[in-house]
Amino acid sequence: MxxxxxxxxxxxxxxxxxxxxxxxxxxxxxxxxVLFSVGxxxxxxxxxxxxxxxxxxxNYAQVLGDPYFREAAWNxxxxxxxxxxxxxxxxxxxxxxxxxxxxxxxxxxYKPLLFLPTILAYSTxxxxxxxxxxxxxxxxxxxxxxxxxAPSRWYTDPDLALWTVAIVTFWKTFGLxxxxxxxxxxxxxxxxxxxxxxxxxxxxxxxxxxxxxxISPTFFFVAVTTSFxxxxxxxxxxxxxxxxxxxxxxxxxxxxxxxxxxxYFQFGQASAASVIIIVLVLAVTWAQFRLLERKVHYES
Amino acid sequence: xxxxxxxRRQPVSHVLLAVATLLAVFPLFxxxxxxxxxxxxxxxxxxxxxxxxxxxxxxxxxxxEQPVGAWLVNSLVIASLVTLGKLAIAFPAxxxxxxxxxxxREWLFRAIIATMAFPVAIGIVPLYxxxxxxxxxxxxxxxxxxxxxxxxxYVFFARQAFKTLPPEMFEAARLDNAGPFRQFFQIxxxxxxxxxxxxAVVSFMGAWNIYLWALLVLDxxxxxxxxxxLKAFTSLxxxxxxxxPMMAVALLSALPVLVLFAFAQRFIMAAxxxxxxx
Numbered sequence: 001m002x003x004x005x006x007x008x009x010x011x012x013x014x015x016x017x018x019x020x021x022x023x024x025x026x027x028x029x030x031x032x033x034v035l036f037s038v039g040x041x042x043x044x045x046x047x048x049x050x051x052x053x054x055x056x057x058x059n060y061a062q063v064l065g066d067p068y069f070r071e072a073a074w075n076x077x078x079x080x081x082x083x084x085x086x087x088x089x090x091x092x093x094x095x096x097x098x099x100x101x102x103x104x105x106x107x108x109x110y111k112p113l114l115f116l117p118t119i120l121a122y123s124t125x126x127x128x129x130x131x132x133x134x135x136x137x138x139x140x141x142x143x144x145x146x147x148x149x150a151p152s153r154w155y156t157d158p159d160l161a162l163w164t165v166a167i168v169t170f171w172k173t174f175g176l177x178x179x180x181x182x183x184x185x186x187x188x189x190x191x192x193x194x195x196x197x198x199x200x201x202x203x204x205x206x207x208x209x210x211x212x213x214x215i216s217p218t219f220f221f222v223a224v225t226t227s228f229x230x231x232x233x234x235x236x237x238x239x240x241x242x243x244x245x246x247x248x249x250x251x252x253x254x255x256x257x258x259x260x261x262x263x264y265f266q267f268g269q270a271s272a273a274s275v276i277i278i279v280l281v282l283a284v285t286w287a288q289f290r291l292l293e294r295k296v297h298y299e300s
Numbered sequence: 301x302x303x304x305x306x307x308r309r310q311p312v313s314h315v316l317l318a319v320a321t322l323l324a325v326f327p328l329f330x331x332x333x334x335x336x337x338x339x340x341x342x343x344x345x346x347x348x349x350x351x352x353x354x355x356x357x358x359x360x361x362x363x364x365e366q367p368v369g370a371w372l373v374n375s376l377v378i379a380s381l382v383t384l385g386k387l388a389i390a391f392p393a394x395x396x397x398x399x400x401x402x403x404x405r406e407w408l409f410r411a412i413i414a415t416m417a418f419p420v421a422i423g424i425v426p427l428y429x430x431x432x433x434x435x436x437x438x439x440x441x442x443x444x445x446x447x448x449x450x451x452x453x454y455v456f457f458a459r460q461a462f463k464t465l466p467p468e469m470f471e472a473a474r475l476d477n478a479g480p481f482r483q484f485f486q487i488x489x490x491x492x493x494x495x496x497x498x499x500a501v502v503s504f505m506g507a508w509n510i511y512l513w514a515l516l517v518l519d520x521x522x523x524x525x526x527x528x529x530l531k532a533f534t535s536l537x538x539x540x541x542x543x544x545p546m547m548a549v550a551l552l553s554a555l556p557v558l559v560l561f562a563f564a565q566r567f568i569m570a571a572x573x574x575x576x577x578x
Contacts, residue, residue: 007479014480015402022393022412022451029449030415033423033430040426094320097313110317112565114324119557119568121509121527127550128327130534131334131543137343139330171327179572231419236511240531254421261425262516270425278422285417 034278040271047265059272063260069273071248072256075162079252080230082166087226088219091174095181096207111182118175122236125172130155130241133164161242161250168237173229177222184218185211220292227284231277253277328554335359335551339544359552362533362545367522371529372552374518375508378443378525382507383500385448391496393451394458395484399470409459416452421512428516442517443525447510454499457571461495462488498571501564505557526553 041059045052063069094114101107117125132139133154141151155164188211212219231254238244244251244259251259254277261270334342335358337351362368396402397409427446436442465488473483489496508527515528524532530553533546561568 007477010479010481015396015400015405018392018396018400018480018484019408021389022455023408025389025449025451026412026415029427029446030418030423031411033426034418036426037423094317097310097317100310100313101317106314106318110321112561113321114317115569116328116558116561117324119505119561120328120554121557122511123509123527123530124550124554125327127530127534127546128331131547132327132330134543137543171324175324176572179569228417228419232421235421239512239515240534254419258421258424258512262428267425267429274422274425277419281417281419 034274037271037274037278040267041275042268044268046267055268059268060276063269063272063276066269068248068251069253069256072244072251072253075248075250076231076252078162079166079169079234080227082163083170083230083234084223084226086170087174087177087230088222090170091177091222092181092219094174094178095185096211098178098182099185100203111179114178115175117171118173120172122172122233123240125168126237126240129164129168129171133241155242155250156246158246158249161246165234165237165241165250168241169230169234172237173233177226180218180222181215184215188214220288223292224285224288227288228281231281253280331547331550331554334543334547337544339542342544358544358548361542362548365542365545366529366532366549367524368526368529368549368552370522371524371526374440374523375525375527375553376556378440378510378514379504379507381440381444382447382510383503385444386451386454386503387496387500389448390451390454390499391458391489391492392484393455394460395462395488396480397455397459398462399465399467399483399488400480409455412455413452415450416456418452420450424513424516427513431517437517438519438523439517440523443510443514447507447513454503457499458492458495461492465491494567494570497564498567501560501567502571505560505568508553508557 042054042056043052044055044058098107098111101110120128135141135151135153135156138154140154145151152160155161192210192214193206231252234252235254235258238250238252238255242250244255253273257270257273257277260266260273333348333350336354336356337348338353338355338357339361341348341351393412397405431437431442431446436445469487469491470483473487478486510525511527514525515531518524518528521529521532526549530546530549533549534541
């Protein structure tokens with residue numbers, strides 16, 4: 001009798017015991033820090049004067065008035081404008097090409113090789129390119145001077161630093177979206193494509209009118225994850241390649257927050273920056289769901 | 301019929317893909333060739349696609365200047381433990397969300413999945429303060445434990461894998477008086493081993509590459525990982541960095557994930573393209 005009751009109790013509790021560890025980890029290490037950030041953003045707490053005082057919106061005013069933050073915000077917008085379309089269009093094109101060469105022997109070689117950069121660490125990727133871009137002895141400047149051009153200063157040039165970071169980030173991340181698109185394209189039933197071929201639809205027409213609508217759920221997913229990634233993925237590359245410089249020309253808002261908090265220990269300002277980032281991320285996500293989800297065709 | 305015909309003869313597609321592949325692989329090739337070229341030759345401005353006399357001098361120099369061996373061990377330990385931790389919490393949760401009924405299931409699941417959208421660095425300031433106050437600063441635990449928390453994708457993927465198993469499987473077990481834990485360990489888990497392998501490989505590669513957080517927490521030179529140790533070769537301001545030894549260490553840090561990729565490609569591709577149970 002009691003044994004049966006213990007068993008029932010265990011069955012009742014089991015789901016919480018099984019999900020508990022995941023919930024605790026997520027709550028303690030992801031949600032709690034974000035909530036603490038919100039609290040810290042209204043205080044002047046730091047290691048030097050540990051008695052926190054409520055300072056209202058001071059930290060926000062300081063961050064928003066900081067020219068370095070404005071530079072970071074402007075750069076973040078530039079990174080988004082450059083990288084998000086590139087990280088969607090080029091991987092989609094590559095996936096479409098991979099589908100066309102199919103399972104030919106060469107076709108099987110392209111896919112893993114194209115995916116190689118994606119599995120590397122940001123620091124490894126950054127360092128490989130640091131060397132290619134090296135203004136003194138790097139490969140790219142050797143090519144430029146051999147062709148009779150003046151050598152470029154690449155990541156040490158304030159006008160180019162942001163572009164070098166964008167190139168490395170793109171190189172490091174395009175493989176994932178390519179795989180996602182390819183998986184979606186492969187799952188399109190063959191008979192639909194055959195029908196289109198018989199109808200004499202050209203490859204571009206066929207792609208636009210048949211394949212693209214059919215993979216629109218993946219397209220939506222990729223658009224959303226890519227715009228999250230554009231904040232995150234860049235930070236490691238920035239740190240290795242430029243450290244945000246020269247003169248803040250390649251920093252972004254996440255790296256700005258990181259520097260405020262952990263190089264200069266201005267916890268209040270860093271937290272204010274992180275709250276601003278969270279609000280922006282939520283706004284962008286909401287906008288994407290409103291804009292894109294209407295155009296997505298889910299199969300029933 | 302035509303579907304195969306258009307797959308076979310695609311000269312333009314082949315050319316475009318070949319060019320893209322060369323561009324994708326070249327930085328890695330250049331890293332490798334530099335690693336095996338004596339450093340004096342590295343600094344001469346000339347095209348040299350492969351050294352006449354490949355040498356291991358750069359590796360020796362790197363190991364003698366920095367505790368590269370210790371970095372390698374640290375990277376291995378940290379990546380393995382993060383992976384173990386993630387799998388140990390993601391699979392039980394995935395099973396419960398897929399096959400058990402309980403109050404709060406939907407919103408707990410959503411709360412975990414929503415963390416996939418968190419920028420990795422977002423809570424970094426309070427976390428850093430927390431780690432400093434608890435004495436985890438400059439320890440492996442300080443890197444490992446908070447890193448395990450990024451399980452949103454893993455829980456989602458595990459749940460999808462368990463959902464491919466028919467519910468009747470577990471009803472039969474219930475009639476046999478098997479409780480939820482026995483259902484999980486004896487029936488569910490053995491049937492989703494490919495998914496476990498996929499997530500293990502993906503997690504190991506991710507943890508091998510942890511950068512920003514490790515950079516903050518690990519301070520002593522001998523406690524660093526390869527991913528952050530690499531930077532030690534760049535921070536020689538003014539002086540031209542030691543490119544040869546630096547590329548040697550970069551190659552070492554890339555090697556384990558490249559080998560893993562070569563052998564476990566199937567599982568990696570499955571996890572990244574969201575194909576469960578392949």
